[in-house]
Amino acid sequence: MSVTxxxxxxxxxxxxxxxxxVLSDSPRISAETKERVRKAIKELNYFPNSVARSLARNxxxxxxxxxxxxxxxxxxxxxxxxxxxxxxxxxxANGYDVMFSCNKNEDEDLNTAMRFVSSRRVDGIIxxxxxxxxxxxxxxxxxxxxxxxxxxPDDTDSVMWVDNDNFxxxxxxxxxxxxxxxxxxxFIGGPPGHNVSKDRFDGYKRAMSxxxxxxxxxxVFSNGDFSEEFGYECMRTMLSSPDFNINKPTAIVTSDDxxxxxxxxxxNEKNIPDIVVTGFNNTPVGMYHSRMIASVDVNAKDLxxxxxxxxxxxxxxxxxGSHYIVPTELVKKA
Amino acid sequence: MSVTxxxxxxxxxxxxxxxxxVLSDSPRISAETKERVRKAIKELNYFPNSVARSLARNxxxxxxxxxxxxxxxxxxxxxxxxxxxxxxxxxxANGYDVMFSCNKNEDEDLNTAMRFVSSRRVDGIIxxxxxxxxxxxxxxxxxxxxxxxxxxPDDTDSVMWVDNDNFxxxxxxxxxxxxxxxxxxxFIGGPPGHNVSKDRFDGYKRAMSxxxxxxxxxxVFSNGDFSEEFGYECMRTMLSSPDFNINKPTAIVTSDDxxxxxxxxxxNEKNIPDIVVTGFNNTPVGMYHSRMIASVDVNAKDLxxxxxxxxxxxxxxxxxGSHYIVPTELVKKA
DNA sequence: AATTACTGTGCAAGCGTTTGTACATTTGAT
DNA sequence: ATCAAATGTACAAACGCTTGCACAGTAATT
Numbered sequence: 001m002s003v004t005x006x007x008x009x010x011x012x013x014x015x016x017x018x019x020x021x022v023l024s025d026s027p028r029i030s031a032e033t034k035e036r037v038r039k040a041i042k043e044l045n046y047f048p049n050s051v052a053r054s055l056a057r058n059x060x061x062x063x064x065x066x067x068x069x070x071x072x073x074x075x076x077x078x079x080x081x082x083x084x085x086x087x088x089x090x091x092x093a094n095g096y097d098v099m100f101s102c103n104k105n106e107d108e109d110l111n112t113a114m115r116f117v118s119s120r121r122v123d124g125i126i127x128x129x130x131x132x133x134x135x136x137x138x139x140x141x142x143x144x145x146x147x148x149x150x151x152x153p154d155d156t157d158s159v160m161w162v163d164n165d166n167f168x169x170x171x172x173x174x175x176x177x178x179x180x181x182x183x184x185x186x187f188i189g190g191p192p193g194h195n196v197s198k199d200r201f202d203g204y205k206r207a208m209s210x211x212x213x214x215x216x217x218x219x220v221f222s223n224g225d226f227s228e229e230f231g232y233e234c235m236r237t238m239l240s241s242p243d244f245n246i247n248k249p250t251a252i253v254t255s256d257d258x259x260x261x262x263x264x265x266x267x268n269e270k271n272i273p274d275i276v277v278t279g280f281n282n283t284p285v286g287m288y289h290s291r292m293i294a295s296v297d298v299n300a301k302d303l304x305x306x307x308x309x310x311x312x313x314x315x316x317x318x319x320x321g322s323h324y325i326v327p328t329e330l331v332k333k334a
Numbered sequence: 335m336s337v338t339x340x341x342x343x344x345x346x347x348x349x350x351x352x353x354x355x356v357l358s359d360s361p362r363i364s365a366e367t368k369e370r371v372r373k374a375i376k377e378l379n380y381f382p383n384s385v386a387r388s389l390a391r392n393x394x395x396x397x398x399x400x401x402x403x404x405x406x407x408x409x410x411x412x413x414x415x416x417x418x419x420x421x422x423x424x425x426x427a428n429g430y431d432v433m434f435s436c437n438k439n440e441d442e443d444l445n446t447a448m449r450f451v452s453s454r455r456v457d458g459i460i461x462x463x464x465x466x467x468x469x470x471x472x473x474x475x476x477x478x479x480x481x482x483x484x485x486x487p488d489d490t491d492s493v494m495w496v497d498n499d500n501f502x503x504x505x506x507x508x509x510x511x512x513x514x515x516x517x518x519x520x521f522i523g524g525p526p527g528h529n530v531s532k533d534r535f536d537g538y539k540r541a542m543s544x545x546x547x548x549x550x551x552x553x554v555f556s557n558g559d560f561s562e563e564f565g566y567e568c569m570r571t572m573l574s575s576p577d578f579n580i581n582k583p584t585a586i587v588t589s590d591d592x593x594x595x596x597x598x599x600x601x602n603e604k605n606i607p608d609i610v611v612t613g614f615n616n617t618p619v620g621m622y623h624s625r626m627i628a629s630v631d632v633n634a635k636d637l638x639x640x641x642x643x644x645x646x647x648x649x650x651x652x653x654x655g656s657h658y659i660v661p662t663e664l665v666k667k668a
Numbered sequence: 669a670a671t672t673a674c675t676g677t678g679c680a681a682g683c684g685t686t687t688g689t690a691c692a693t694t695t696g697a698t
Numbered sequence: 699a700t701c702a703a704a705t706g707t708a709c710a711a712a713c714g715c716t717t718g719c720a721c722a723g724t725a726a727t728t
Contacts, residue, residue: 015708047452051388052684055713076618081415088436099433102422118381284410349678386714389683
């Protein structure tokens with residue numbers, strides 16, 4: 001059907017192995033032969049069959065991405081698609097393709113990982129997760145299969161990973177609010193069991209403590225998720241608290257722009273003017289609300305890019321490091 | 335290194351071909367033999383090597399996705415990732431994997447398509463585009479390579495595609511506004527050269543004409559893009575028009591929630607209260623603004639799902655149709 | 669009892685590459 | 699002139715699977 005190595009070999013009057021070596025630019029082939037073979041390749045419009053190549057080389061030149069649709073955040077938060085773009089860019093520049101799979105829960109994540117590994121469908125895997133006790137990480141480590149993680153894993157030593165410095169991000173946000181004169185600052189965190197949640201919480205607590213401000217439990221919500229619903233719910237809870245007037249915050253540090261929008265919705269509904277909010281991810285819409293005075297841009301594309309770089313470099317045998325910290329940027333409203 | 339068909343064959347005391355036939359559940363193998371072979375497969379924890387399988391079958395069981403990062407819409411509009419989820423779901427349910435590639439412009443799109451086709455890396459391609467005169471479509475048609483398109487192509491007959499009824503979507507939105515008492519209605523459209531833009535524009539024009547309202551050119555913007563910047567710009571242009579007071583709209587039909595946000599930004603800045611806006615894509619944030627009174631949900635996940643279905647079914651030889659129209663849903667603000 | 673028709677399994681040839689090794693041929697040194 | 703080394707190419711065996719065909723063995727038909 002389509003043109004193969006042998007067709008080229010015949011056309012150029014050499015053997016298949018010679019053509020193969022021309023393709024890999026082997027020094028053992030003379031300049032004239034290379035010339036002749038390349039001409040034949042052009043003329044016949046030959047492209048190597050990647051499947052046959054993968055079989056012979058025992059490498060698919062493909063990385064697999066395991067995504068999770070359990071929470072709505074995959075489709076609502078631009079974080080993921082941005083990271084995917086970053087991954088694709090590094091992969092493509094290095095001759096790799098990217099495969100993805102959307103899974104409904106952790107067990108399906110694991111199944112996909114096992115399928116990828118067992119059927120040798122990919123050379124490495126990128127995980128979009130940082131659960132504590134992540135089953136996929138555990139499995140991949142046991143299999144000694146190459147992988148990298150977006151999000152800091154439990155064991156930061158034996159795993160390649162990229163992440164923001166989430167501690168420093170909320171620390172910085174909180175300090176920013178403090179320098180703006182706020183002292184009653186509320187915090188809304190992310191899902192429990194994720195390191196990102198812990199770090200962001202810790203950064204907030206640290207800033208408050210460094211500046212000598214106390215934190216009242218009634219305005220801190222450390223176990224939720226990144227949804228706007230959770231933001232909404234937290235704000236309503238705060239309002240309905242009996243000691244709200246005593247503890248009323250003037251600013252709220254949230255862990256996601258969606259959360260922040262949920263908070264803002266309540267504030268608008270209840271006509272409460274004097275509370276400002278900060279978010280994460282610097283989504284285009286977040287900054288449209290005048291209450292949202294800052295958002296942390298996590299540079300998702302870079303996170304993806306470096307996750308791909310760690311993985312692919314390591315597959316290639318060019319160990320370039322075991323993790324990257326991608327700087328966040330505090331985007332303040334003009 | 336890892337366990338192969340031959341290992342299983344040896345363990346079960348049969349030949350490799352028998353094991354292969356057991357895997358495909360061939361009727362030519364007796365029940366007892368199947369039993370024995372399956373036991374060996376379990377015991378050895380054997381998984382078929384997908385690359386070898388692809389080579390022998392001449393099919394990769396993979397579909398390729400060509401994405402374009404030229405405009406920011408890929409990362410800003412949840413449309414794409416939602417469609418990708420839909421694709422992944424149908425693919426996975428049918429034993430296919432999905433590969434994606436992010437490209438910077440139309441030529442890169444084409445390069446990727448050519449690479450996918452020539453190297454036999456995928457069995458089919460899904461295009462996220464509906465440019466008029468699309469180079470990829472032209473190429474894939476000439477190659478007679480299986481593909482489907484999300485977005486209506488020029489030639490609706492010889493190409494498999496899925497799309498919303500964009501004409502009816504804006505028609506419905508416009509009629510909705512009319513029934514709410516609006517008659518001066520402005521329109522902001524999408525990028526030129528895309529069928530989606532034309533259809534949405536036509537739907538708007540039709541509704542206006544059916545209800546006997548005239549359209550003044552100064553409040554219609556049919557050549558732009560889906561960005562919030564463009565929405566912002568259009569609204570400013572309208573405001574600075576000398577005859578704004580005559581033509582001042584009371585409602586604006588936009589082609590994207592981002593555009594709508596751009597419009598709203600201007601309206602808020604200029605403190606213009608009496609103009610409402612409609613959008614597209616029903617993004618979570620869009621509906622937070624009280625001016626945004628409706629948005630068209632395009633059901634992106636279904637678009638992806640059916641694009642994958644068309645493609646994969648056709649690859650399998652089960653021709654199920656040549657296109658799908660996925661219904662939109664007009665989401666009105668409570 | 670001999671022929672025919674199944675049934676279940678194995679053999680071996682692919683699928684299109686890569687790569688270790690062998691084999692000519694040329695070159696340079698003796 | 700002879701031999702060793704260097705150079706350029708071809709051969710053939712992988713890689714792990716699928717599948718057409720052949721071939722036993724058994725069952726059914728005359």
